[in-house]
Amino acid sequence: MSSASPASGCDAPPVGVDGILRERGQREVFCGLTGIIWLHRKIQDAFFLVVGSRTCAHLLQSAAGVMVFAEPRFGTAIIEEKDLAGLADANEELDRVVNRLLARRPDIKLLFLVGSCPSEVIKLDLSRAAQRLNGRFSPNVRVLNYSGSGIETTFTQGEDACLSALVPDLAFSDEKQLMIVGSLPDIVEDQLTRLLGDLGISKVVSLPARKAGQMPGVGPNTKYLLAQPFLAETGTALDKRGAEHLPALFPFGAEGTTAWLHAAAQAFGVPEARFEQVIAGPRERARKGLALYREKLAGKRIFFMPDSQLEVPLARFLAGELGMELVEVGTPYLHKGHLIDELAALPPGTMISEGQDVDKQLDRVRAARPDLTVCGLGLANPLEKEGLSTKWAIELVFSPIHGYEQAGDLAELFSRPLHRRDLLRV
Amino acid sequence: MQLTVWTYEGPPHVGAMRVATGMRDLHYVLHAPQGDTYADLLFTMIERRDHRPPVTYTTFQARDLGKDTAELFKTAARDAYDRFQPQAMIVGSSCTAELIQDDPHGLSLTMGLPCPVIPLELPSYSRKENWGASETFYQIVRTLADKERKPLPAVGENGPRRPRANLLGPTALGFRHRDDVAEITRLLGDLGIDVNLVAPMGSSPADIAGIGEADFNICLYPEIAAQACSWLERTFRQKTVKTVPIGLLATREFVSEVCAVAGLPVPTDLDQGRMGWWSRSIDSTYLTGKRVFIFGDGTHAVAAARVASEELGFKVVGLGCYNREFAREVRAAAEKYGVEPLISDDYLAVEEAIEAAAPELVLGTQMERHIAKRLRLPCAVISAPVHVQDFPARHSPQMGFEGANVLFDTWVHPLVMGLEEHLLTMFREDFEFSDAAGPSHLGHASAPAAPAAEQAESEVATITAPAPAPAEEGGWTNEALAELGKIPFFVRGKARRNTERYASEHGVTTITRDTLYEAKSHYAR
Numbered sequence: 001m002s003s004a005s006p007a008s009g010c011d012a013p014p015v016g017v018d019g020i021l022r023e024r025g026q027r028e029v030f031c032g033l034t035g036i037i038w039l040h041r042k043i044q045d046a047f048f049l050v051v052g053s054r055t056c057a058h059l060l061q062s063a064a065g066v067m068v069f070a071e072p073r074f075g076t077a078i079i080e081e082k083d084l085a086g087l088a089d090a091n092e093e094l095d096r097v098v099n100r101l102l103a104r105r106p107d108i109k110l111l112f113l114v115g116s117c118p119s120e121v122i123k124l125d126l127s128r129a130a131q132r133l134n135g136r137f138s139p140n141v142r143v144l145n146y147s148g149s150g151i152e153t154t155f156t157q158g159e160d161a162c163l164s165a166l167v168p169d170l171a172f173s174d175e176k177q178l179m180i181v182g183s184l185p186d187i188v189e190d191q192l193t194r195l196l197g198d199l200g201i202s203k204v205v206s207l208p209a210r211k212a213g214q215m216p217g218v219g220p221n222t223k224y225l226l227a228q229p230f231l232a233e234t235g236t237a238l239d240k241r242g243a244e245h246l247p248a249l250f251p252f253g254a255e256g257t258t259a260w261l262h263a264a265a266q267a268f269g270v271p272e273a274r275f276e277q278v279i280a281g282p283r284e285r286a287r288k289g290l291a292l293y294r295e296k297l298a299g300k301r302i303f304f305m306p307d308s309q310l311e312v313p314l315a316r317f318l319a320g321e322l323g324m325e326l327v328e329v330g331t332p333y334l335h336k337g338h339l340i341d342e343l344a345a346l347p348p349g350t351m352i353s354e355g356q357d358v359d360k361q362l363d364r365v366r367a368a369r370p371d372l373t374v375c376g377l378g379l380a381n382p383l384e385k386e387g388l389s390t391k392w393a394i395e396l397v398f399s400p401i402h403g404y405e406q407a408g409d410l411a412e413l414f415s416r417p418l419h420r421r422d423l424l425r426v
Numbered sequence: 427m428q429l430t431v432w433t434y435e436g437p438p439h440v441g442a443m444r445v446a447t448g449m450r451d452l453h454y455v456l457h458a459p460q461g462d463t464y465a466d467l468l469f470t471m472i473e474r475r476d477h478r479p480p481v482t483y484t485t486f487q488a489r490d491l492g493k494d495t496a497e498l499f500k501t502a503a504r505d506a507y508d509r510f511q512p513q514a515m516i517v518g519s520s521c522t523a524e525l526i527q528d529d530p531h532g533l534s535l536t537m538g539l540p541c542p543v544i545p546l547e548l549p550s551y552s553r554k555e556n557w558g559a560s561e562t563f564y565q566i567v568r569t570l571a572d573k574e575r576k577p578l579p580a581v582g583e584n585g586p587r588r589p590r591a592n593l594l595g596p597t598a599l600g601f602r603h604r605d606d607v608a609e610i611t612r613l614l615g616d617l618g619i620d621v622n623l624v625a626p627m628g629s630s631p632a633d634i635a636g637i638g639e640a641d642f643n644i645c646l647y648p649e650i651a652a653q654a655c656s657w658l659e660r661t662f663r664q665k666t667v668k669t670v671p672i673g674l675l676a677t678r679e680f681v682s683e684v685c686a687v688a689g690l691p692v693p694t695d696l697d698q699g700r701m702g703w704w705s706r707s708i709d710s711t712y713l714t715g716k717r718v719f720i721f722g723d724g725t726h727a728v729a730a731a732r733v734a735s736e737e738l739g740f741k742v743v744g745l746g747c748y749n750r751e752f753a754r755e756v757r758a759a760a761e762k763y764g765v766e767p768l769i770s771d772d773y774l775a776v777e778e779a780i781e782a783a784a785p786e787l788v789l790g791t792q793m794e795r796h797i798a799k800r801l802r803l804p805c806a807v808i809s810a811p812v813h814v815q816d817f818p819a820r821h822s823p824q825m826g827f828e829g830a831n832v833l834f835d836t837w838v839h840p841l842v843m844g845l846e847e848h849l850l851t852m853f854r855e856d857f858e859f860s861d862a863a864g865p866s867h868l869g870h871a872s873a874p875a876a877p878a879a880e881q882a883e884s885e886v887a888t889i890t891a892p893a894p895a896p897a898e899e900g901g902w903t904n905e906a907l908a909e910l911g912k913i914p915f916f917v918r919g920k921a922r923r924n925t926e927r928y929a930s931e932h933g934v935t936t937i938t939r940d941t942l943y944e945a946k947s948h949y950a951r
Contacts, residue, residue: 031461053521058436069796077427081551093427117459117522150461151488378466385476
C-alpha cells in the first residue's frame with residue numbers, strides 16, 4: 001500500500017517484480033527451539049533434548065515462563081568447554097546425558113535430539129547420535145533428531161522441522177484417509193475432526209498425534225490439509241510419501257474455516273448440500289461472534305512485523321472478515337505454494353515483506369503510525385511508549401485461534417489492545 | 427555436557443547486555459545468530475523498559491556461514507554507529523559466534539569507527555551472566571576512565587567541599603537496583619556526601635571518563651563491581667567501601683565505614699527506620715528460632731543470613747549460592763551458622779537440600795519460590811533471578827534503613843502472624859478451626875471441599891475423620907495420627923519424618939502417641 005512507503009530518511013525498499021519486499025538485515029525473531037514449548041504439550045510422551053549452549057537453555061526458560069517449574073518434558077544438554085575440545089568426547093557425553101535422562105523418565109517413548117546453532121556449527125552429527133541411541137533403546141524409546149537452530153529456523157519453523165522428522169518414521173498405510181497436519185490445541189483438533197466426520201469423511205487423523213505410539217500411517221491414499229502455514233518441509237516430506245496436499249485457505253475466521261473444510265469435502269466427494277447442512281450452524285455462530293468485533297476493528301490500520309508465518313492468513317482474515325486495512329504484512333518466510341489461495345484473497349496491492357531489517361521496518365512503522373502493530377515482545381513495550389498500540393504476536397501461536405468456534409476469540413485478541421487504549425485514563 | 431532445565435544465570439553476553447542497557451549513549455554490537463534477540467524481552471518485559479536495549483545483533487543465518495560473516499559484522503557495526511551515534515561501542519560474540527571465530531575486536535579496529543570501541547572476550551562455554559557483567563563493566567571503566575581526572579582539592583574557593591563517591595554495580599535487570607541506588611544516594615546525602623557517578627546504571631561513556639573525580643568508591647554489588655573497584659583502587663588510589671548495606675546492622679556498619687573513608691564523623695541522629703523496634707516488639711517473639719533456608723546470589727544470601735539470624739532471631743538451617751565466584755564468602759558465612767554450604771547451580775540439588783533441612787521459611791530466588799510452593803513452605807524472594815513481580819512499581823529497596831523495613835515486611839508476611847498462629851493451634855480441635863474446615867467466610871456449605879486444601883490439608887482431613895482401621899501404613903495408630911494432626915501443618919512433615927526415623931532406629935513397629943512424644947524429646951533442638 002502506498003501509505004507504507006517511507007516518508008523520509010530511508011531508501012526506497014527493494015520491491016521485487018512480484019511486488020514483494022525482500023529485506024536482509026537484523027532480524028528480531030525467535031529461533032526454532034521455541035517450538036518445543038508447545039510441541040511438548042502436544043505430544044504427551046515425547047521429550048525434547050536440546051543439544052546447545054547456556055544461551056539455548058536461557059532462551060527456553062525465558063520463553064516458557066512458569067512452565068519450566070512444572071517438570072516439563074524438555075531440557076538442554078549444555079555444551080561445555082571440554083566438549084569442544086574433541087568431538088568423540090561430545091558423543092560420549094551426549095550418550096551419558098541421554099542414559100541418565102531416560103533412566104529418570106521411564107514414561108518417555110519418543111526422544112527428540114534438537115540441534116542448535118552451536119551444535120550445527122561444530123557439526124555434531126545428531127542424526128548419527130539418534131541412530132546409535134535407537135540401537136540401544138529400541139523398542140522402548142524411539143530417538144529422532146531435527147534442528148531448531150536460529151541459523152536454520154525461525155520460530156514456528158521449529159515445528160516444521162520436528163514434524164518433517166516424524167514423517168519418514170510414519171508407518172505405511174494404504175487406507176483412504178484425511179490427515180490434519182500441524183499441532184493444534186486438543187479442543188480445536190477435536191472440533192475440526194468432528195466437523196470432518198460429520199461431512200462423512202470416515203477416517204480423519206492428525207499429525208502429530210497426542211502419543212508417540214499413535215502416529216498416523218501415510219501413503220498414496222492419504223490426502224492432507226495443512227492447519228498451519230509454516231509447514232513447508234513437512235509438506236514436502238508428506239508428498240514424498242505419496243500423500244496429496246489439498247490447497248486451501250487456512251482455517252482462520254468463518255470464511256477461512258469454510259474454505260478449508262470445503263477443500264476436504266470436495267476431495268472426498270461430499271455432496272454440496274450435505275456440506276452446507278453440516279457447516280451452516282457453526283458458520284453462523286462464527287459470523288455472529290465476529291460481528292461484535294467488526295464495529296471495533298473495521299477501518300483500523302494494522303502492521304504485521306514478521307514472526308510466525310501466520311501473518312498472511314491472519315491479515316487476510318482481518319481484512320476480509322473484519323474490514324481492517326493492511327499497512328504492511330511482514331513474514332519471516334513466504335511459501336508461495338502453500339499460501340497461493342491466501343495471497344489471492346488479500347486485498348489487491350497489499351504490501352507484503354519477507355525477511356527483515358528491523359530498524360528500517362520500525363522506521364516504516366513510525367512513518368505510517370498504524371492503529372495496531374503486531375510484533376514480538378522485544379518491540380511491543382518500546383512501541384507502546386511511542387504511542388503506538390501493539391498486539392504481541394506470540395500469543396497467536398499459543399492460543400486456540402483456528403476454526404469456527406474460535407473466530408470470535410481470534411478477533412478479540414486484536415481488539416483488546418484497542419479497547420484497553422480507549423478505556424485507560426492514565 | 428550438563429543436563430539443564432532451569433538456569434540461575436544466563437550466558438555471559440546477557441551480562442554484557444545488562445551493563446549496556448543500564449547505560450546511556452553506549453551501543454553493543456553482538457555477533458550472534460538469528461534468535462539470540464530473545465534476550466531483548468527480558469528487558470522490555472521483566473523490567474518493563476520502554477526502549478529497546480541498545481544492542482544490534484548481526485543475526486547471521488546458515489546461508490551466511492559459507493560467505494563472509496565477518497563482512498556482516500562490519501556492516502552491522504557501521505549501520506549501528508550511523509543510526510545511534512553512540513559515544514562508545516562494545517563489541518563481542520555470543521556462544522555461536524565464538525565458535526565461528528570471526529574476530530570482532532580486530533574487525534572493529536580496522537573499521538576506524540569515530541568512537542571508542544571496546545572489545546569483549548566473554549567465554550560462553552565456561553562463564554556466566556554475572557561474570558559477563560563484571561568483565562564488561564571492568565573493560566568499559568578501564569578503557570574510558572580518564573586518568574588525568576582526579577578529585578578536586580578538598581578545599582576550594584568556597585571553602586571545604588563535600589566528599590564525593592561513586593556508586594558502582596547497579597545494572598539493568600538487577601534485583602531492586604533502581605531503589606537501592608535511590609536509597610543509598612539519600613543516605614549518603616544525609617551523611618554529607620555527594621554522588622559523583624552511578625555506574626553502569628544511568629551513566630554515559632562521557633560520565634565514566636570522570637570516574638576518577640570521586641574521593642572513593644562504593645561497591646554496591648560485588649558480583650558486578652568488585653573487579654572494577656579493585657582496578658580503580660590501583661589506578662586512582664580510590665578506596666573501596668566494601669560493606670554491602672543490606673540489613674540494619676550492615677547499614678550501620680556501612681555508615682561507619684563510609685564516614686571513616688570520607689573523613690566525616692558518624693552522625694548520632696540518623697533515622698534508622700522501624701525494623702529494630704518491629705523485631706523487638708512482642709508480636710515478633712514467635713519468630714524466634716524459626717528455621718530458615720537461604721539461597722541466592724552470594725552477596726544477597728550472606729546478607730540475608732545475617733539479617734535472619736541477628737536481626738530477626740531466626741535459625742539459619744541452610745545457606746548457599748549459585749555463583750561459584752562467591753563460594754568463599756558463602757562458605758565462611760555457613761561456617762558461622764554451623765551449616766553445610768551449598769554451592770550449586772543445579773536447582774534439583776537445592777530442592778533436595780531444602781527438603782532435608784525442613785525449614786519453616788525459604789528465602790531464595792524465583793526458583794526457590796516455586797520449590798517452596800511445591801513443598802508448601804512459606805517463602806520470600808531475596809535475589810535474582812526474579813520474575814516480573816519482583817520489579818515492582820512501588821519503592822522497594824533492599825539496602826539501607828528503608829531496605830531493612832522492606833525486608834522485615836517481606837519476610838514476615840509469608841509466615842502466619844503470631845497471635846493468629848497461637849489461636850489456630852489452641853483451637854485446632856475446634857470444629858470451625860480444624861484443618862479440615864474451610865474458611866468460614868465462604869459459608870459452611872462449601873466447607874468440606876473448600877480451598878483450605880491448598881495447605882495440604884487433605885492429609886489431615888482423613889486423619890480427623892473417624893477412621894476405622896486400627897493401624898495405618900507405616901505402623902501409625904489412629905490415635906498417634908490424630909495427635910500428629912494437631913501439630914501445626916508447617917512442621918508436621920518434619921515431626922512425621924522424625925518419628926518414623928526414631929521408630930525404625932529403635933525397632934518400634936507400632937507408632938503410638940507415646941512414640942511421637944519420645945521422638946520429639948529425642949530430636950529436641
